[in-house]
Amino acid sequence: MSQADGYNFAYLDEQTKRMIRRAILKAVAIPGYQVPFGGREMPLPHGWGTGGMQVTASVIGTDDRLKVIDQGADDTTNAISIRRFFARTAGVETTEKTADATLIQTRHRIPERPLKNGQILIYQVPVPEPLRFIEPRDSETRKMHALREYGAMQVKLYEDVARFGHIATSYDYPVMVNGRYMMCPSPIPKFDNPKMDRMPALQLFGAGFEKRIYAVPPYTEVKSLDFDDHPFEVQQWEGSCEICGSDHSFLDEVITDDAGSKMFVCSDTDYCRERLAEQSAATTEEVAL
Amino acid sequence: MTALTKGLHTVDAGLLIGGFDDPVQQSQQLFRQLLTVTSEPGRIETVTATSQQPDGLNVASWALALSLFDADCTVWLSPSLAAQPSLISNLMFHCQTRLVEHADEADFAFCNAAELNSLQGFSFGSAEYPATSTSLIVQVPGLSGEPCWTLSGPGIETTRSVRVCGLSEPLQAELIDSRHRFPSGIDCFFSCADQLMALPRSTQITITEKEA
């Protein structure tokens, strides 16, 4: 075990962890409700995952295997930086394999491979309040949630329909949790929203500088907002992943030259790698035959 | 024997028992079990914790206290538990917790099932601040997966059967009825010996069989 000298297991002191743990339990008991908590200053800037990290630090134990992704990828600098932080301060095993991870901290994506019961997905959340850009005041949005007064959001979405013919929100697309609370799914693409619905894994959300924790227990209904005449739909690509050929995963666009040529590749690097490995295994088998 | 005065209650050093051998790791492990039972209502977890418990608390309740309580939270004890000097001394010594006289001021309340006839008096939180409610830890004479209650809601794939022994009929009726107050409400943990189960406010309950 290689814990950083002078710091507690997983960096946070025990009193802070207990405070966060109590908040997490409340969050799980009230799905979709943003529980205020005494967010601590972390050694990373706000907006860089301090909320997710505080949740991870409070949940993680020596038996865990941690996966950290940013934009779906294990190898982006921020994902590496956070994974290193926990490898250093908690000495836990880390993995890039979605299937092997017990805890997955994520920024902006849900892995393509369906998650299992027993896994915990921890989202980094910059702005936890779905109504924030409709009503900037916390004192007001608190009342709106209390009264389940979500008409303003419907109006906002419908204005899109009137102007563009579609709901123009493409990420951080608001959802209703268990038919009661409107919730920010964090800035994941709306492509990932359907994965949240009745997910067997526990989903925890941490917003560090807004000091809020919220949760969706396993098998909970999570419905993206829509209208009868404009049902919720996800992004589609005409092409497929240039590396693994996937035509059903979220694709990143990569510009390949000055002339604007581009290609598309899976944003979920582990999923792409796994598919590639399967394909090469299949090819080897064919050759062997 | 020395008695340190601390607020209304006293720590009697002669009554102190050991806490967790490894507080950091054991608190985390117990918390993960609490997280599992809260996110999957009706699921029963067996805790491995301490060799000794203060008078009045079972293994699971004591482990929960060691894992979650500290000077930042308030705790209420039902009358028979409040009459246990060992429990008070150990709660104050190991958890530095603030014991309160009135149930509605408590973040957590320990009760023996036999003494719990109503949820009235505990804080349900409010529609604006539902998380300020009291969490109940009810020590019951039996917990099992036999059908008695059928649970459904968040955390439960279809339904889950569970039998929580020792709860009075009016209390069961009140628990079921209190679901209408969501998001206000009371989250319960039921403990029996080393077993632990949770019944958060979001869980719907139907009585399938009256307890014998």
Added chain:
Amino acid sequence: MYVAVKGGERAIDNAHALLAERRRGDRKVTELSVAQIQNQLPLAVDRVMTEGSVYDPELAALALKQASGDAVEAIFLLRAYRTTLPRFGYSEPLDTEAMQIERRISGTFKDLPGGQTLGATYDYTHRLLDFKLLAEGEQPTELETDDRPLEPCPRVLELLNKEGLIEPSPKADARPRDITREPVDYPAERAVRLQNLVRGDEGFLLSLSYASMRGYGDSHPFAGEIRSGRVAVELVPEELGFPIVVADIALTECEMVNQFHGSKTEPAQFTRGYGVSFGYNERKAMTVALMERALRAEELGEAVNYPTQDQEFVLSHTDCVSANGFVSHLKLPHYVDFQSELEMIRRLRRETAERDGQTEEAEV
């Protein structure tokens, strides 16, 4: 074949090495010591301590050194360190009336008990670059010392209070909430507002208080009193039951006298604004006092017309660590969300084009 950008781990290590190199600068120049920063850049140290919420000049100087002089980065370093410190207890309220005064001025009275003490101030320096400092030689200063014992310095605002001309100091809550341990909830009580302001970004508060004096806020303040000096910090250990001095800190305090208020039934009275900062950061103490008063608009029954009077607007945005974090997080990859937006905007444009095409056809 495209290969995904890899090697993040090495890139991070190299970035850190480069940063250390740039921080050190030209190795022909002697390295700056923490003691030099602490002693010779004391106002920078004071700002870092105040917004970092830790009174430790040496660590604040270390943070400044590590941060290459960037105050916001240094404040962040100190804050992150602060979070890990155990809390032993809460001090007694500071008795600033018993301050060992090094500077004390009042803008409201020409003379007053205790007198005015100018102390060390840039106020009356003519802002001319002193090229002698370039010559790096020590400049001996001739200091005229005054050995007369200090007269007691009662607070200026208390003198007004005796006449009932100013509102009594707003009553303190029994157990002030600690904003570093509990989330802020709006509307926030005074103790919370003050804590927030003292930790707030100096530049942001300076500009806001400036705006409040320029008509964006109904502010007409007088500097009732500004005092700087050393104050004893006392703690009452539970086992002792009486206070012991645990520290002696430099502090600057400002009390503003503001426009009076009153009604047909209540006699007119001046109102107060209070500010404080670690060290000799007078600008900060003044801006805190101005904003403290501006944010009392609602409680004093004044119309809240401007952002400077809106506590949720002001208090949610004072923190330089939060603000810097959120602005700088735009540097993180957002390509998944951006891809979502690209897909959406292309689709909308395609649909518009198709629609226009149809219209044209129809017209033809």
